Amino acid sequence: MDSDQPVVDPAVTATADDIAAMRIRGAATIADAAAAALATQAERSDAATPAAFERDLRASARELYETRPTAVSLPNALRYVLRGTEGDTVSALQSSTVESAETFRAELEQAQSKLGDIGANRLRDGDIVMTHCHSTDALACIEAALESGTAVEAIVKETRPRKQGHITAQRLRELGVPVTLIVDNAARRYLDETDHVLVGADSIAADGSVINKIGTSGLAVNARERGVPVMVAAQTIKLHPDTMTGQTVAIEMREETEVLSADERTAIDGNADGMPPLRVENPAFDVTPPRYVDAIVTERGQFPPESIVTLMRELFGETTAEPWDG
Numbered sequence: 001m002d003s004d005q006p007v008v009d010p011a012v013t014a015t016a017d018d019i020a021a022m023r024i025r026g027a028a029t030i031a032d033a034a035a036a037a038l039a040t041q042a043e044r045s046d047a048a049t050p051a052a053f054e055r056d057l058r059a060s061a062r063e064l065y066e067t068r069p070t071a072v073s074l075p076n077a078l079r080y081v082l083r084g085t086e087g088d089t090v091s092a093l094q095s096s097t098v099e100s101a102e103t104f105r106a107e108l109e110q111a112q113s114k115l116g117d118i119g120a121n122r123l124r125d126g127d128i129v130m131t132h133c134h135s136t137d138a139l140a141c142i143e144a145a146l147e148s149g150t151a152v153e154a155i156v157k158e159t160r161p162r163k164q165g166h167i168t169a170q171r172l173r174e175l176g177v178p179v180t181l182i183v184d185n186a187a188r189r190y191l192d193e194t195d196h197v198l199v200g201a202d203s204i205a206a207d208g209s210v211i212n213k214i215g216t217s218g219l220a221v222n223a224r225e226r227g228v229p230v231m232v233a234a235q236t237i238k239l240h241p242d243t244m245t246g247q248t249v250a251i252e253m254r255e256e257t258e259v260l261s262a263d264e265r266t267a268i269d270g271n272a273d274g275m276p277p278l279r280v281e282n283p284a285f286d287v288t289p290p291r292y293v294d295a296i297v298t299e300r301g302q303f304p305p306e307s308i309v310t311l312m313r314e315l316f317g318e319t320t321a322e323p324w325d326g
């Protein structure tokens, strides 16, 4: 098929819908799913010309890109796969795209496992770790610690409004880790029993700021006040190249219904008594300044947040223009 309209495979649209609706969530998992979707787009393409193939692939990347704004692993993944797309025929373009996506996905897995080994070195036998949200990078550190015979316990924050802490609790229990689940508001009280705060990241800015699930910054400030070190587990795919030139990271605002049910809204509106409607805001992420973070653990080693820019320059020295804009 070769009309002027780009053809996006339904599997790509389904993945984009799953990311937007958070059926696929967490920065690394989103990156992996997006790369897999581009591979499917390439495999199933029946574009008649190389130009049509590239146009469709770019449209697919754009559709995936527009799902959620905060985790930079998504554009970084798309960029990686599209950079590997090369060839003079449709079939060469197809195979290079699939190969690029497969390489990306394999590297993602390897990076997480390497990062886990590095992060595990920070944990000691008997340590109690407090988590926020659900991060596969953070869990990789605990898993690696357990594999090397270091026993840890976990205090798991529920993480309102979507309660990703329940996923973390489940995964940790499957690994045999004793887990205590707490509501977010109880975190400061339990910091007295905590040896490490361990969180993931959706994006890391050039100044070492950590963008992660809403509530991370408050936890980090409280941890500093209590003298508990804060460790951020983040593969280099979480490094946000645009922040090197001063751009800020967009914080996703999600629907009111995650905070207030339709019934609660009706009850509140029913009692409004002429008052303007109650405003609800639901930011999904926040920014933790570097001074509250002790270490950013990547597959390239652990870094004090202030020095992460050196690694960013090394990795993203060249242009970061989006290939799907071309």
Ligand SMILES: O=C(COP(=O)(O)O)[C@H](O)[C@H](O)COP(=O)(O)O
Pocket (backbone or CB within 6 Å): 025, 026, 027, 028, 029, 071, 132, 133, 134, 135, 136, 137, 138, 164, 199, 200, 201, 202, 212, 213, 284
């Ligand atoms: O904030 C979240 C998930 O937010 P959401 O549930 O809104 O996607 C996670 O801490 C990071 O994405 C890192 O996860 P990972 O280490 O798995 O990449």
